[in-house]
Amino acid sequence: MSKNNLDYSAIDSISQIWPIVAKAYPDILALHDPHSEPEVKLTYAELYEKIKQFATGLQVLGIQPQDKISLIADDSPRWAIADRGIMTAGAVDIVRSSGAERQELLYIIEHSDSTALVVEDLKTLNRLKPELDDLPLNLIILLSDEEPDSKTIVKTVNFLEVLRLGSENTLQEVTYNKEDLATLLYTSGTTGKPKGVMLTNANLIHQIKALPVAVINPPPGDRVLSILPTWHILGRTGQYFLLSRACTQIYTGKRYFKSDLKKYQPNYMIAVPRLLESIYEGVQKQFREQPESKQKLAKFFLDTSEKYVIAKRTSQGTNLENLKPSAIEKLKAALTAFVLKPLHLIGDRLVYQKIRSAIGPELKMFICGGGSLSRHLENFYEIINITVIVGYGLTETSPVTNARRPDRNIRGTSGQPIPQTTIKIVDLHTRQTLPNNQAGIVLIRGPQVMQGYYKNPEATAKAIDREGWFDSGDIGMLIDAGDIVLTGRAKDTIVLTNGENIEPQPIEDACLRSAYIDQIMLVGQDRRSLGALIVPNVDAIAQWAKTENISFQVPEAEASREEIKNSDLYSEAVVNLFRQELKREVKNRPGYRADDIIGQFEFILTPFSPENGLMTQTLKIKRPIVTERYQDIIDAMFEK
Numbered sequence: 001m002s003k004n005n006l007d008y009s010a011i012d013s014i015s016q017i018w019p020i021v022a023k024a025y026p027d028i029l030a031l032h033d034p035h036s037e038p039e040v041k042l043t044y045a046e047l048y049e050k051i052k053q054f055a056t057g058l059q060v061l062g063i064q065p066q067d068k069i070s071l072i073a074d075d076s077p078r079w080a081i082a083d084r085g086i087m088t089a090g091a092v093d094i095v096r097s098s099g100a101e102r103q104e105l106l107y108i109i110e111h112s113d114s115t116a117l118v119v120e121d122l123k124t125l126n127r128l129k130p131e132l133d134d135l136p137l138n139l140i141i142l143l144s145d146e147e148p149d150s151k152t153i154v155k156t157v158n159f160l161e162v163l164r165l166g167s168e169n170t171l172q173e174v175t176y177n178k179e180d181l182a183t184l185l186y187t188s189g190t191t192g193k194p195k196g197v198m199l200t201n202a203n204l205i206h207q208i209k210a211l212p213v214a215v216i217n218p219p220p221g222d223r224v225l226s227i228l229p230t231w232h233i234l235g236r237t238g239q240y241f242l243l244s245r246a247c248t249q250i251y252t253g254k255r256y257f258k259s260d261l262k263k264y265q266p267n268y269m270i271a272v273p274r275l276l277e278s279i280y281e282g283v284q285k286q287f288r289e290q291p292e293s294k295q296k297l298a299k300f301f302l303d304t305s306e307k308y309v310i311a312k313r314t315s316q317g318t319n320l321e322n323l324k325p326s327a328i329e330k331l332k333a334a335l336t337a338f339v340l341k342p343l344h345l346i347g348d349r350l351v352y353q354k355i356r357s358a359i360g361p362e363l364k365m366f367i368c369g370g371g372s373l374s375r376h377l378e379n380f381y382e383i384i385n386i387t388v389i390v391g392y393g394l395t396e397t398s399p400v401t402n403a404r405r406p407d408r409n410i411r412g413t414s415g416q417p418i419p420q421t422t423i424k425i426v427d428l429h430t431r432q433t434l435p436n437n438q439a440g441i442v443l444i445r446g447p448q449v450m451q452g453y454y455k456n457p458e459a460t461a462k463a464i465d466r467e468g469w470f471d472s473g474d475i476g477m478l479i480d481a482g483d484i485v486l487t488g489r490a491k492d493t494i495v496l497t498n499g500e501n502i503e504p505q506p507i508e509d510a511c512l513r514s515a516y517i518d519q520i521m522l523v524g525q526d527r528r529s530l531g532a533l534i535v536p537n538v539d540a541i542a543q544w545a546k547t548e549n550i551s552f553q554v555p556e557a558e559a560s561r562e563e564i565k566n567s568d569l570y571s572e573a574v575v576n577l578f579r580q581e582l583k584r585e586v587k588n589r590p591g592y593r594a595d596d597i598i599g600q601f602e603f604i605l606t607p608f609s610p611e612n613g614l615m616t617q618t619l620k621i622k623r624p625i626v627t628e629r630y631q632d633i634i635d636a637m638f639e640k
Contacts (some may be wrong), residue, residue: 013176013201017088022048024247031077033251040077053166060165065090070109073120075230078143090174095231098124122146178202188391196454199517203398206447214418220246225266233399238270238512265362272370274619301347305383308344310338320412352384370618374509398448413483421446422606443469500595510589514581529599600637624630
């Protein structure tokens with residue numbers, strides 16, 4: 001299908017998108033949830049009809065414009081209908097996962113001044129009692145078909161009842177203002193009470209208008225695989241954007257997404273770095289299971305192709321490690337690329353085509369945000385010819401401020417500012433503007449910057465200065481071409497006793513190149529050297545031990561710390577293997593310094609995950625929580 005010409009120039013609210021796209025492409029499939037019971041499929045015409053019904057039902061039930069409604073549920077077609085319905089009724093939704101910690105949910109409902117609650121199901125509702133009964137709620141809606149308890153204090157209805165009320169009444173027209181509050185998104189609160197980020201209609205509309213110009217403008221009917229939680233701003237704005245272009249959204253989950261990539265053959269997927277890492281690890285695992293001759297052949301082609309793509313970048317002036325090559329360097333790189341290209345093409349025919357087919361034969365690109373992408377992942381996806389577009393932003397910026405373009409994809413950067421957005425780098429202490437190629441605090445100004453933190457003027461004043469610059473808390477620099485390179489978070493910086501400041505993320509990314517490391521977190525604040533907590537890839541270690549004819553038995557998952565320390569994991573051979581891996585990968589990274597060396601490390605058998613509270617839902621490690629949980633191990637590490 002040809003590119004669309006949808007016009008959103010006159011809209012004042014996200015809710016005004018849905019009648020426009022439904023009128024232009026009524027029969028295109030909007031939402032497809034193959035994993036629900038029963039399976040759900042909704043065209044754009046059907047989706048808009050249900051949005052109208054839900055919004056009308058809310059109005060019948062007494063919801064007024066700018067009322068606050070907490071939406072405590074996870075992504076699903078019903079979530080989409082409720083979210084759009086709330087906005088269409090002119091109300092403000094406050095979104096969070098039904099699986100979030102109970103006290104956090106109660107705090108959000110109360111702090112946001114919610115007078116209504118839309119909740120996943122009776123189980124989630126009952127989990128919030130009895131404290132929920134003391135909050136000033138006038139209405140509760142179950143997104144399930146369950147019958148509410150007739151003895152409830154607050155009027156409670158289910159999803160089908162809201163739609164029924166909507167179908168029997170007429171939607172009352174709502175006057176929208178771009179500067180009106182559209183939604184509240186609460187930050188994760190890992191270092192204190194979560195803050196409510198106030199995003200207006202104007203903030204979100206900016207993204208809808210800017211992204212097709214700056215990044216991609218997919219044709220109607222292109223398929224999108226959806227996995228990110230919609231209470232997180234990247235998943236939510238990404239969903240608004242792709243649906244505003246009349247794409248078909250297919251729901252997936254962590255259990256299904258690798259098989260769904262192949263089964264439903266999406267054209268796009270919005271991902272975080274850990275998802276791309278997971279796909280890469282799956283490919284590596286398949287390599288390790290092949291006969292040794294095939295492993296050597298695959299490694300030969302991958303190593304050769306890595307040299308090829310790096311040489312090609314240098315010849316084109318897009319190699320981040322050498323953005324200003326001399327004429328001689330360019331010529332040498334072009335000759336190297338010319339010589340290696342035939343081998344790269346053979347590798348594509350013998351190896352990479354099979355990888356692409358396994359990942360997703362119709363995939364046009366991954367759109368990646370929520371963290372930096374490791375250099376080895378950048379190289380891998382370029383080698384196998386899958387486009388990865390990396391962007392940058394925060395909840396407070398709706399979120400996108402920068403993005404790479406398909407025709408300007410400088411690996412290692414997070415791209416240039418999107419339209420109407422300005423980036424400034426300032427010194428951490430003096431706040432003076434720094435020249436290009438010097439790292440400092442990233443400041444952002446543009447129409448996507450939040451209105452402020454809800455009922456928290458002090459935090460708002462600290463985050464946004466009088467000139468409208470938002471302090472991201474991120475450390476980065478601008479290269480001469482205007483692309484941003486991010487190196488870490490100011491609050492994550494590790495300061496050694498010799499006064500050296502270490503940004504952990506780039507070193508961790510380098511270490512993840514090792515096949516034997518699944519996850520890693522650097523430690524060392526106020527210590528003489530760096531240390532690391534490592535979640536090992538025990539399958540890869542077992543495969544290595546087999547080829548080396550070394551005995552290796554994996555400790556039991558429930559093993560005590562003493563049993564783990566006495567296991568084969570801490571044998572001299574395995575410990576030496578990890579020392580070599582860490583030393584090689586750290587030294588091979590760009591910008592290596594002597595202080596980057598990891599002196600001590602300890603193995604953790606339990607992976608960091610959202611389920612155990614050690615990662616966010618977008619799979620970033622919660623450093624303060626991990627440090628607190630493993631403080632004894634960290635202290636013992638540095639006593640050696």
